[in-house]
Amino acid sequence: MEPLLAQLRAAAEPTRLRLLALCARGAYCVSELCAILGQSQPRLSRHLKLLVEARLLERLPEGANVYFQLPPGAEIARQILARLPEDDPTVAADRRAAARIAAERARAASESFRRDGADWDEMRALGLPAAAIEAALLEVLPERLGRVADIGTGTGRLLEVMAPRAASVLGLDASREMLALARARLGERDLPNATVRLADMYRLPLPDAGFDAATLQMVLHYADDPAAALAEAARLLKPDGLLVVIDLAAHGRTDLLNTLAHRWPGFDDAAMAGWFGQAGCAPLPSVGIGGPIPVRLWPARRLSVPVGATPEPVLNL
Template identity: 80%
Template sequence: MEPLLAQLRAAAEPTRLRLLALCARGAFCVTELCAILGQSQPRLSRHLKLLVEAGLLERLPEGANVYFQLPPDADLARLMLARLPEDDLTIAADRRAAARIAADRARAASEAFRRDGADWDEMRALELPSPAIEAALLAQVEAHFGAGRLGRIADIGTGTGRLLELLAPRAEALLGLDASREMLALARARLGERGIANASVRLADMYRLPLPDGGFDAATLQMVLHYAEDPAAALAEAARLLRPEGLLLVVDLAPHVRAELLSGFAHRWPGFDDAAMAGWMGAAGCAPLPPVTLDGPLPVKLWPARRLAVPVVALPEPALTF
């Protein structure tokens, strides 16, 4: 009973309830929350500390900033927020201020990328058939899970967060993971501008994801593996996140002869063939499903796989006799 009472006490204060309402719609850092609520940083930091200690918010460090958002299991917080009247003037004003913050984020992130000359939209830069790729990915999700709503999805190497936006209507919760703070800024701006409240992003290394085993229904890696030094290890880490019968979806280039991609785009691999992908997936405890080929200027494939209930155990090497 005490944890429940602690959460109720933590939420029973106007500023803290406003903070919960804001962080339920996206992740914000302290300076952004100060700007939205018009309160001092020491005051808000104290409120945030109480909410984190009660388990109503989670704290996500990212470089010099720390972002706050509702954790996936914050059912009590969501229940309380559902009782807030939609026409509450204070909450409505907070949401308008948060929308301005989201727009400022998008402008700042886009300007930084233009200034640094980085081409962050690789699908567009390589003229890949984005609509066909997205349609194929959604078809795999529907084939695996049916028309019902999904639970949790992890998008590894989320980039600008386009997959989070695409899958948000089908999922209860989505988490985008990326090692680039700049990409996360773009993804966070996308989610905020579109009002996608069931998705969040987090700084993470795809070889050491700070997440428990078996906590997700699906994991996606779109145009990520060709940057990986060790694709097998990246796939094994993605598979670790999946519950039994969970879906692993990999979208990447098939073998090609475009050598300039290795230098100009810093690709580590000139595409992947079906045999290599099937071997890595099998070693990660997944059963490969038939791949899907997508036509375009570069060969693109979608490799789906199903997480096995019992991981595959390698057989011992036979003893040599002479």
């Protein structure tokens, strides 16, 4: 009973309720929340500390910033927020201010990419048929999804595609600039079940077997060790969970190794099947998509018993 009472007490304050309503729609750092609510940092920091201690919010460090968002399965918080009137003037004003913050994030991130000369939209740069690829992914995925992780999420486009089918989607990326763009996208699309987090694909800060599906789109050809990246992705999956890799099929464009720093000139079914097997997954039939450079979707199922595992002997006593 005490944890429930602690959560109810933590939420029963106007500023903290406003913070919950904001963080249910996206992740914000303290400076952004100060700008939205028009309150001082020491004051908001105290409120945020109470909400984190009550497990109504989670704290995500990211470089010099710390972001706050609703944790997975925050049912009490969502039930409380469901009773907030949609036309409440304070909540509406906070949302308008949050939309301005999201626009500023996107502009700052875009300017950073332009200034540094980075071409962050690789699908467009290579002329790949993004709509056909996304349609093929939706064909592979089940109609209803639980928790989904998108590893190397980039600007968060796949989160937007998968969110309508999923209980929650989490985007993981090692680039803060990419995450800024992803947060802006999710804020503009109003996708409260979609969040992003800074992470290294070889060391994901997530527990084993917590997700029903995981995707890696246009990520593996940059990996020094694709087998290790797939093993780490598979670790997140529940038994029978679905792992989908979307990447370039084997091609002869060696120029991409220099101009776009690709580590691999695409992949074939045999290599992918071998890596899936090492990761404890059973490969499913792959799907090819035509274009200037061929693209393939490689799906696989997480096995209940890892490949090569020897069952313990049963003793008849």
